[in-house]
Amino acid sequence: MTERKVKAIGLISGGLDSLLAAKVLQDQNIDVLGISFATPFWDCEMAVRAATEAGIPIRVVDISHEHLEIVKNPRYGYGSNMNPCIDCHGLMLRVAGRIMEEEGADFIFTGEVLGQRPMSQRRDALRSVEKLSRYEGIILRPLSAKLLPETEPEKKGLVDREKLLAIRGRSRKEQMKLAETYGLKTYATPAGGCLLTKEGFSRKLKKLLEIMPDAEVRHIEMIKSGRLCVIGDRAILFVGRNAADNKRLDTLTSSPEEIRLKVLGIPGPRGILCGGYDNDRIELAASIVAAFSDADPDDMVTVELTKEEGIETVTVKPIDRRRIDTFLVR
Structure with a gap:
């Protein structure tokens, strides 16, 4: 043998x-x-x-x-x-x-x-x-x-x-x-x-886990596929940076509790709102997404919201870009 x-x-x-x-x-x-x-x-x-x-x-x-x-x-x-x-x-x-x-x-x-x-x-x-x-x-x-x-x-x-x-x-x-x-x-x-050894990524991950301790693998992919904004102490908004990010974010939303945001009629990013939110947070998220679009800062912008119960729209003014740093985790 x-x-x-x-x-x-x-x-x-x-x-x-x-x-x-x-x-x-x-x-x-x-x-x-x-x-x-x-x-x-x-x-x-x-x-x-x-x-x-x-x-x-x-x-x-x-x-x-x-x-x-x-x-x-x-x-x-x-x-x-x-x-x-x-x-x-x-x-x-x-x-x-x-x-x-x-x-x-x-x-x-x-x-x-x-x-x-x-x-x-x-x-x-x-x-x-x-x-x-x-x-x-x-x-x-x-x-x-x-x-x-x-x-x-x-x-x-x-x-x-x-x-x-x-x-x-x-x-x-x-x-x-x-x-x-x-x-x-x-x-x-x-x-x-x-990525866990990188300072910028670690800051985003730490903040995500503070607000969403039950975060899933797809939420980690969202950090990699967009900007991360903290809206209050309970909600996280992911915003795409380019067309590739937008495409990736579109594939990552699966929870009925998450809202997808998209500016209508103007080139702009996708957004995903996660965590705990109310109508005021939804409107704030829409204004942040609008601010990253090609919309004129003084124009009113229509943002499409895809929710579990269906699609609706909200009309908002883009948030002042100088305020975005108060929400953005870099």
């Missing part, structure tokens, strides 16, 4: 470290499957392209709903913005563990480098991530393995520890040399593309 190949499931972000981790294991004739996780907060396109060019099989797994719940209430808190890195990594490893079991694989691996990121890649943080994952002892970090406790796959001889690495810190010199060795040219920049 032919001996079964060792198989590992790895987190592939599209960054250089995760690609190198996979290549180090492939050098040991280990069968690797990369997993890239889809959420509203980052794009998997680079991960898929980089892994494919590097000869690493990859699968995209959507964890949007699970991830949003963790963003709302992280056990280990946030980084400098709304990024719950430890909880996020724990979730991804937990899901990777489920895939490992389904695939009959032997262990999980990541591209984490000891000491590279101050919040999520300290020794204690790595241990916390393992506890959250529920797969303690079978998570291998090939780039820093020689600096970390021996894992079960190493103890069992599934991986040769001597062929693993001992990289630490924020310098990228060793990784860049390895990239040349493996011929890796396509990968994401070290800064990453997670």
Whole structure:
């Protein structure tokens, strides 16, 4: 009988470290499957392209709903913005563990480098991530393995520890040399593309969750597809910035409690009013949407309102643009 190949499931972000981790294991004739996780907060396109060019099989797994719940209430808190890195990594490893079991694989691996990121890649943080994952002892970090406790796959001889690495810190010199060795040219920049680390996006998300703690994944997409205005302490208005935003917003309204707004007869944005509102808030929302249209500031504008009970119109004067900053979250 032919001996079964060792198989590992790895987190592939599209960054250089995760690609190198996979290549180090492939050098040991280990069968690797990369997993890239889809959420509203980052794009998997680079991960898929980089892994494919590097000869690493990859699968995209959507964890949007699970991830949003963790963003709302992280056990280990946030980084400098709304990024719950430890909880996020724990979730991804937990899901990777489920895939490992389904695939009959032997262990999980990541591209984490000891000491590279101050919040999520300290020794204690790595241990916390393992506890959250529920797969303690079978998570291998090939780039820093020689600096970390021996894992079960190493103890069992599934991986040769001597062929693993001992990289630490924020310098990228060793990784860049390895990239040349493996011929890796396509990968994401070290800064990453997670929106939760961005100050402006985090301000909008924080405000959204303050007013709408039960916000859904589609509301996160609305933040990405338009301006966010806070109307009082209970209502949120999303306003498109261009034709692409308008088209996207039109696809995101599904709740009967939300109102769609559109200026009639004049080029302008779409609006979506969410949360708690009354007639005064609806009229204010219409005047804000009108202000972002091509209407003359002194003209009265007709705004179409699409509600659960049907379509109606309201005629408003565009709000003074100087007042918009009192509602707009930047």
